[in-house]
Each structure stands twice: as structure tokens, then as C-alpha cells.
Amino acid sequence: WGAAEPAAAYGACFEAMAASGAYDVLVLVHDFPYRSLPAEVETANEVALQLLGATRSRPALLPVYVSLTSGEPPPEIKAVLDEDGEGAPLLRGASEAFTAIASVARWERVRGRRLTRGPWRPDWPAMASDRASYGQAQDLSVGPPAAAPSPVILSPAPSPVILSPVILSPVILSERESLDLLRAAGLAVTAAIAVPDAEAAVEAALALGGREVALKLDARDLAHKSDLGLVALSLAGDDQIRTAAHDLLATGRRHGLEIRGLLVEPMAEQGVELIVGMRRDPSFGPVVMVGLGGVLAEVLDDVAVRLAPVPTDEALAMLLELRGARILDGIRGRPAVDRHAVAEMIVALSRVAMARPDIVEVDLNPVIASPHGALAVDALVVVAHD
Numbered sequence: 001w002g003a004a005e006p007a008a009a010y011g012a013c014f015e016a017m018a019a020s021g022a023y024d025v026l027v028l029v030h031d032f033p034y035r036s037l038p039a040e041v042e043t044a045n046e047v048a049l050q051l052l053g054a055t056r057s058r059p060a061l062l063p064v065y066v067s068l069t070s071g072e073p074p075p076e077i078k079a080v081l082d083e084d085g086e087g088a089p090l091l092r093g094a095s096e097a098f099t100a101i102a103s104v105a106r107w108e109r110v111r112g113r114r115l116t117r118g119p120w121r122p123d124w125p126a127m128a129s130d131r132a133s134y135g136q137a138q139d140l141s142v143g144p145p146a147a148a149p150s151p152v153i154l155s156p157a158p159s160p161v162i163l164s165p166v167i168l169s170p171v172i173l174s175e176r177e178s179l180d181l182l183r184a185a186g187l188a189v190t191a192a193i194a195v196p197d198a199e200a201a202v203e204a205a206l207a208l209g210g211r212e213v214a215l216k217l218d219a220r221d222l223a224h225k226s227d228l229g230l231v232a233l234s235l236a237g238d239d240q241i242r243t244a245a246h247d248l249l250a251t252g253r254r255h256g257l258e259i260r261g262l263l264v265e266p267m268a269e270q271g272v273e274l275i276v277g278m279r280r281d282p283s284f285g286p287v288v289m290v291g292l293g294g295v296l297a298e299v300l301d302d303v304a305v306r307l308a309p310v311p312t313d314e315a316l317a318m319l320l321e322l323r324g325a326r327i328l329d330g331i332r333g334r335p336a337v338d339r340h341a342v343a344e345m346i347v348a349l350s351r352v353a354m355a356r357p358d359i360v361e362v363d364l365n366p367v368i369a370s371p372h373g374a375l376a377v378d379a380l381v382v383v384a385h386d
Contacts, residue, residue, distance in 0.1 A: 007046040014054035018061055025101055026055060029094060031068040045080045052080075052087060063088035066097040120307055121285075170360055170382045172223055175216065176263060178379040182362070185352045187345060189364075189376045190268065194218055196261040198245035202238045204264040212236045212267040214377070217248045219257040223380055226295065228255055234267055268377050271370030272327055272337050276345055278308065278353045278362040286353035290315075290346055292324045294366030300324070308350035315343035328369065337369035345374050358383050 003009055010028075017023055028051045030044055048065060055063040065081055065088045067073045073090065081087035091097035119125055173181070179189045193204040205213045217230040225231050229251055232244035245262055252259045273294025280286050288310050291303030304318035319325060319339055330336040349362060361382035368375050 006043050007050055010047040011050035011053070014050050018054040018058055023061065024105070025062045025064055026051060027064045027066055027097070027101070028088075029066045029068065032073055036074055041074050041076050044074075044077050048077060048080050048088075052083070055088075056086065064097065064101065065090050066094060067092050068094060121309070169385060171385050172221055173381045173383060174218065174220055174222060174260075175225070175379060176218055176260075178362075178381040181381055182349075182352070182364075182376070182379055185348065185355075187348045187352070187364075187376065188341070188374060189379055190265050193264040194261055195264055198242050198249070198262075201245045201262050201264050202241050205235070205238075205241050208264070208266050210236075213241065214265045214267055215241065215244050215248055216263040216265065217252045217257070218260045218263050219252055220260065222257060225378075230255075265377065268368040268375050269370045269372065271368040273366040274342065274369050274374070275303075275363070275365040276342075276349060276367050276376070277364060278349050278359075280353070280357075280360045286350070288346055288350045288353065290318050290322075290342070292322055292327065297365065306350075308353040310346055310350040312340075312343050312347055315346040316340070318346065319343065335371040338371055338373050341374040342367070342369050345376070358385075360384050 004012075014026060014028075017026060028047060030047070032040070032044065036044070051063050051065065055061045065077070067077075067090065069092070073092075078090060081090050091100060114120070176192060176194055179192050183189050193207070195201045195204050201215060212234050213236075215232045215235060216225055219230075222228075222230070230248055232248060235241045235244050248262060249259065272292070273296075275291045275294055275297040276289070278286055278288050284307060286308035287305055288308050289303050289305045291297045291300070293300040293302065297303070302323045304321040306314055306318060310318075316339060319328060319342060322328075328337045328339060328342075345364070345367065349364070352362070353359065359381060361380075363380040364376040365378055365380075366376075368377055
């Protein structure tokens with residue numbers, strides 16, 4: 001204000017910024033005092049005209065006028081901003097105004113991407129031709145019940161149309177069946193050797209070349225094994241494996257579980273624990289998420305969510321959205337994880353969600369992300385049946 005007349009100072013600044021080509025939005029923030037004096041209104045109009053003049057011949061540059069007062073700005077400034085129908089929007093409050101500008105920018109970015117790529121889901125445009133009233137529309141989010149979960153993932157097909165409501169009940173697959181299904185779908189999941197007893201577990205561990213192993217109880221309808229003490233990690237040597245196997249089987253019997261045996265799995269490489277999951281929302285269909293924390297995911301509550309299917313660049317963007325994203329880059333001398341491997345797991349899971357409408361939920365927890373890839377070391381799949 002003290003360097004020159006307001007019109008000259010603001011005019012020079014606006015013109016320099018507009019001519020630089022470095023900006024998409026030019027914002028004038030003005031603090032109107034309560035019941036502004038005529039001289040103050042005149043000054044406000046002068047600087048507003050400089051804003052409009054610098055952007056008038058530059059249609060790609062959006063002018064915005066922000067008033068910091070909570071009251072109504074003087075009508076004179078509204079008249080200036082509405083001049084010839086080519087003025088500037090008048091927003092009140094700095095936080096509200098810049099939040100609105102950021103929201104518009106995000107919408108434009110997403111819209112531009114949609115115009116280039118097409119709709120997020122190929123069948124969405126057809127929904128516009130459906131004139132059914134709300135609540136009477138056909139259910140396109142789920143398919144008919146399958147006779148049995150198939151580990152073979154077929155190429156995606158259009159969602160079948162269900163003309164009458166079908167009541168489906170969720171069935172939780174065991175870890176063994178869950179891993180088999182997802183492995184067949186191309187996801188990186190841990191190897192798991194199913195054995196009937198402790199001695200067979202010792203033999204299976206020897207076949208893994210002396211690596212440390214994890215032992216887990218193999219039982220039907222068992223969702224969260226670690227909560228019941230049914231997982232033993234970092235076991236090495238026959239005695240440790242044998243003792244842990246007997247303990248797991250005994251614990252499972254105490255809980256009254258339908259025990260089939262044990263799973264012997266090689267211990268994964270050290271890395272960052274993540275959770276990757278999918279849920280079929282009744283309104284939006286399959287939704288995919290990724291988060292930090294593994295078994296601590298619910299405590300940290302640091303997740304990113306997208307509608308399926310998810311392309312690779314969107315999967316990478318999900319990782320950037322996490323509050324703790326810097327952990328993936330390595331901290332305290334640890335190496336960065338392979339983000340692309342994590343992104344590919346998200347992409348692959350979204351493909352499964354689109355190809356298998358009978359799958360209602362998938363929980364990969366934890367997923368171990370390391371410099372050499374990403375591996376799901378536990379899996380839970382829920383399918384819908386009659």
C-alpha cells in the first residue's frame with residue numbers, strides 16, 4: 001500500500017502474475033472494515049478493476065475476489081465484479097474460499113481424466129438410460145449365488161441382471177481356501193502347506209530348506225486366528241515346530257473348532273506391514289482399500305479407498321494419500337519398499353472384485369511390503385451363497 005497508489009501497485013502485480021503463465025487462479029483478498037467509508041469502497045473497486053483487467057483477455061486464468069468480513073460486502077463492489085457478466089466470483093472467508101478453489105481444481109482434474117479415459121466402470125453410461133424410479137432399479141451390484149467358490153478367475157463379464165431380490169448369506173472361507181483362490185487370481189500370497197499333525201508339520205518345514213516358518217491352525221469358519229492365539233511365528237528347528245504344533249492343536253480344541261490340521265508357511269522378509277482389502281458396498285459395488293499398520297490398521301485408521309476397478313496410477317496415488325506415506329520411503333536407514341508391487345496387488349484385487357460378483361469381502365492382513373515386492377501373508381475371503 002505504501003509503495004504506490006493502490007490501482008498502480010495492484011495493477012502491476014496482477015499483470016506480472018497473469019502474464020507469467022504460472023498460475024491458474026488469481027485471488028484478491030480484501031479486508032472490508034465494518035460499514036466501510038466511501039473512500040475505502042472506492043479503493044476496493046479500483047483494485048478489483050485491476051484484477052479483472054489482468055484476467056479479461058486470459059480466459060484460462062480464473063479471477064476470484066475474497067472478502068474477509070463476515071457481513072455483506074458493499075453493493076458497489078458486487079456491481080464491479082458483475083460488470084458485463086465477465087467479472088469474478090465473490091467468496092467470503094479465506095479458509096472457505098481457498099477450500100472451494102481447491103475443490104473446483106480437483107473436480108476439473110478428475111473430469112479431465114474421465115473425458116480421456118472414459119467412465120470408471122464401463123457399464124455406467126448404460127445406467128443413464130434406465131428410467132426406473134429410485135428403489136425399483138434392478139440390482140447390478142451382486143450376481144447370482146454360486147454353487148461353490150471357484151479358484152479360477154475368469155475374464156470379467158457384464159454383471160448379470162437380477163429381476164427379483166435374492167437373499168444371500170456370507171460364508172467365510174478358511175485361510176487355505178482364501179490363499180488358493182487369490183493365488184489363482186494372480187495375487188502375491190504366501191505359500192502354505194496343509195498338514196494333518198505335528199510330525200507332518202516338521203517334515204513340511206524341512207522341505208522349505210531350513211527357513212524359519214509360521215504355523216497356523218487350519219480350521220473351518222476361523223476368521224481371526226491371532227486373536228485366539230492360533231498363530232506361531234519365527235519357528236526354527238524340529239523341537240520348536242513340534243511343540244508349537246501341539247500347542248496350536250490343543251488351543252483349537254479348547255475353542256471347540258472344527259480342526260482340519262495346520263498350515264506351514266515360510267516367514268516373509270522384513271518390511272512394512274500394510275492392509276489391502278475389498279468390500280462390496282450395497283450402493284457403490286466393489287470398493288478397494290489400502291492402509292498402514294497390518295494388525296494395527298484399526299488403531300492407526302490410515303487408509304485410502306477407491307471404487308474398483310483401480311488402474312495402476314490410481315493405486316500409486318492411494319499410497320501417496322496415506323498420512324504415514326513417508327514410512328514407505330524408508331526411515332532410520334531402512335530401504336524404501338517397492339510401491340509398484342503394492343500397487344499391483346491393489347490392481348489385481350480390484351480385478352478379482354469385478355470378475356467375481358459372488359465375493360463380498362477380501363482382507364489381506366498383513367501384507368508385507370519390502371524393497372523386493374509385496375506379499376500377503378494372511379488372507380480372508382467372504383463369499384455369498386444361498
